[in-house]
Amino acid sequence: MFKRLFQYVAEYKGRLWLIIILGLLGVGFEVAKPLPIKLVIDNVLSSQPLPGIITYFFGNNSAITENKHYLLYACVALMVLLSVCSVIITLFVFNLTVRLAQGLVFNLMIDFFSKLQRMSLSFYSRNKVGDLLQRMSGDVFVVYFLVAQIILPALISLVSLAAMFYIMMKIDLVLAIVAFSVIPVLAITLAFFAKPMNDTTTVQYKTQGLFSAFLQQSLSSMKIIQAFGRESFMHQKLKTHAEAFSNAFIMANKVSMTFNQLSFLITGIASAVLVLLGAFRGLNGTMSVGDLFIFLGYLTALYGPVNSLTTAIGAAVAIGARGKRVFDILDSDEVVKEKHNAITATDTKGAIEFRDVSFGYIDEDEVRNPVLHNISFKVSPGQVIALVGPTGTGKTSIISLLARFYDPWKGEILMDGVDIADLKLHSLRENISLVLQEPFIFPMTIGENIAFGNPDASFEEIVEAAKGAQAHEFISKLPNGYETSISEAGASLSGGEKQRISIARAFLKKAPILILDEPTSAVDAQTEAKIFKALAKFSKGKTVFLISHRLSTLKHADQIITIQNGIIVEMGTHDALIKKGLLYADLYKYHHFN
Ligand SMILES: Nc1ncnc2c1ncn2[C@@H]1O[C@H](COP(=O)(O)OP(=O)(O)OP(=O)(O)O)[C@@H](O)[C@H]1O
Numbered sequence: 001m002f003k004r005l006f007q008y009v010a011e012y013k014g015r016l017w018l019i020i021i022l023g024l025l026g027v028g029f030e031v032a033k034p035l036p037i038k039l040v041i042d043n044v045l046s047s048q049p050l051p052g053i054i055t056y057f058f059g060n061n062s063a064i065t066e067n068k069h070y071l072l073y074a075c076v077a078l079m080v081l082l083s084v085c086s087v088i089i090t091l092f093v094f095n096l097t098v099r100l101a102q103g104l105v106f107n108l109m110i111d112f113f114s115k116l117q118r119m120s121l122s123f124y125s126r127n128k129v130g131d132l133l134q135r136m137s138g139d140v141f142v143v144y145f146l147v148a149q150i151i152l153p154a155l156i157s158l159v160s161l162a163a164m165f166y167i168m169m170k171i172d173l174v175l176a177i178v179a180f181s182v183i184p185v186l187a188i189t190l191a192f193f194a195k196p197m198n199d200t201t202t203v204q205y206k207t208q209g210l211f212s213a214f215l216q217q218s219l220s221s222m223k224i225i226q227a228f229g230r231e232s233f234m235h236q237k238l239k240t241h242a243e244a245f246s247n248a249f250i251m252a253n254k255v256s257m258t259f260n261q262l263s264f265l266i267t268g269i270a271s272a273v274l275v276l277l278g279a280f281r282g283l284n285g286t287m288s289v290g291d292l293f294i295f296l297g298y299l300t301a302l303y304g305p306v307n308s309l310t311t312a313i314g315a316a317v318a319i320g321a322r323g324k325r326v327f328d329i330l331d332s333d334e335v336v337k338e339k340h341n342a343i344t345a346t347d348t349k350g351a352i353e354f355r356d357v358s359f360g361y362i363d364e365d366e367v368r369n370p371v372l373h374n375i376s377f378k379v380s381p382g383q384v385i386a387l388v389g390p391t392g393t394g395k396t397s398i399i400s401l402l403a404r405f406y407d408p409w410k411g412e413i414l415m416d417g418v419d420i421a422d423l424k425l426h427s428l429r430e431n432i433s434l435v436l437q438e439p440f441i442f443p444m445t446i447g448e449n450i451a452f453g454n455p456d457a458s459f460e461e462i463v464e465a466a467k468g469a470q471a472h473e474f475i476s477k478l479p480n481g482y483e484t485s486i487s488e489a490g491a492s493l494s495g496g497e498k499q500r501i502s503i504a505r506a507f508l509k510k511a512p513i514l515i516l517d518e519p520t521s522a523v524d525a526q527t528e529a530k531i532f533k534a535l536a537k538f539s540k541g542k543t544v545f546l547i548s549h550r551l552s553t554l555k556h557a558d559q560i561i562t563i564q565n566g567i568i569v570e571m572g573t574h575d576a577l578i579k580k581g582l583l584y585a586d587l588y589k590y591h592h593f594n
């Protein structure tokens with residue numbers, strides 16, 4: 001998991017190094033801070049011999065080494081300088097880090113999104129949109145935390161510790177060892193807490209995902225909730241989700257808080273012991289007051305890095321749990337895969353063949369529900385094919401397979417004699433115009449909605465398609481005509497209006513294969529007749545798949561395929577099937593009498 005995260009970081013290696021180097025420079029300033037005070041105590045206030053480094057730089061007879069006042073001024077100036085430098089570097093490093101981390105988050109988010117765009121639709125029947133949103137907008141911040149809360153603090157802490165240990169060791173080896181003996185104790189504590197911390201954060205983010213999925217679903221079905229008066233029921237459900245999330249949140253924070261406080265306690269006790277030992281040395285005269293000052297100064301400074309190191313490791317555990325949520329999706333292979341040597345379909349004629357295709361859906365618990373069984377049929381270019389059958393028998397599923405939203409469990413589907421699994425996905429779908437059973441409208445203008453599959457279409461072409469779909473009239477009556485913006489999911493349009501915009505969209509996309517799944521179920525019979533007349537014009541030379549429960553619209557199809565329980569029961573023209581007197585004849589008779 002962390003390897004995958006580091007791959008993202010590696011892209012910014014150069015800038016990360018810059019940050020690290022500047023960060024280490026900052027450490028230098030930080031570590032040097034107590035040194036001028038030691039000079040003031042030992043060399044200004046009392047008369048200890050000057051440290052070698054001062055005499056080395058300034059010689060024995062310079063103003064600074066001769067005059068205590070000058071030395072004091074120099075020390076004070078140095079203190080100010082160190083503080084200023086340290087602040088400037090900190091600000092600079094912070095700025096660079098935030099920018100770098102934001103870039104990382106952005107990259108991960110984009111990868112996540114493009115992965116989602118490649119996922120097969122079966123993935124979406126199993127994963128909730130709200131949870132995916134949570135992963136994509138929240139959990140991707142792990143890369144930010146990785147850099148800003150783990151890599152940099154850990155590195156800087158380690159180097160600070162090393163520098164301090166070096167200086168402390170020079171002053172008093174035994175005390176330095178006592179001070180650092182706290183590290184293994186902390187490591188043991190951490191080992192003890194790692195699993196509970198990981199487990200509780202995993203639960204926390206899982207419940208958060210469920211909570212946000214529930215919110216997203218409720219918000220998008222507000223109409224139904226209000227219509228059925230189930231507000232209080234949904235309120236109760238929301239409360240259950242919120243409680244689960246907040247319990248998990250409290251639990252996770254309790255565990256990590258306990259760990260943090262325990263590590264503070266350990267370092268606190270160690271500090272007390274060191275003060276005791278250090279003070280004894282001062283009393284014995286084995287340590288100068290200035291050295292004791294540095295020691296005590298570092299002592300408090302020492303546990304800053306130690307704590308930030310342990311916090312970083314704790315954060316790494318939490319990040320592990322969240323990062324997994326991101327990479328579970330990024331690394332899942334539920335995509336409809338494009339072969340690496342996939343080919344582009346050129347000059348498609350529109351011949352389609354299903355060869356012994358079986359297919360079904362797999363639910364959240366990995367249970368396989370077969371839907372289609374051994375479907376075989378052949379369509380010549382330019383033919384109109386009708387798929388007929390009772391509701392829920394798998395008509396839409398056949399269409400979904402043809403557009404390769406899913407891959408069949410068995411058998412193959414050929415377009416112009418080529419297995420569609422061998423085609424580039426984009427190339428396959430470019431050759432298909434689709435009107436789905438549930439019309440979909442994007443929150444854009446009507447014109448943009450119609451031109452969605454053919455962005456280069458001229459305004460005249462858009463109007464022509466809209467006229468064919470019998471949509472021109474109502475569009476013209478809208479305040480801004482084709483420029484009218486449609487609100488969220490086309491809430492302002494009627495069902496029949498939405499359907500006609502979808503049809504216009506399919507008409508405008510000039511693909512050799514046209515699929516219409518119940519395109520006019522919400523349109524009155526007269527308008528429907530007009531649309532089908534226009535269809536004859538727009539679909540000239542194209543292969544057309546038609547699904548409709550209004551059998552009168554299918555009468556002129558070249559081939560009617562009747563499906564029941566996922567099995568093809570009969571195939572033929574209208575007249576032939578009526579003569580046969582089986583399922584189609586039954587359905588037609590029933591339809592006719594009503
Ligand atoms: N995304 C899905 N996930 C799981 N099961 C599905 C999914 N889509 C369809 N099904 C199931 O597959 C079966 C066939 O559905 P399909 O939509 O193909 O039927 P249909 O013939 O188009 O029906 P209708 O005439 O009502 O549109 C149904 O039992 C349905 O419940």
Ligand SMILES: [Mg+2]
Pocket residue numbers: 395396397437517
């Ligand atoms: Mg259907």
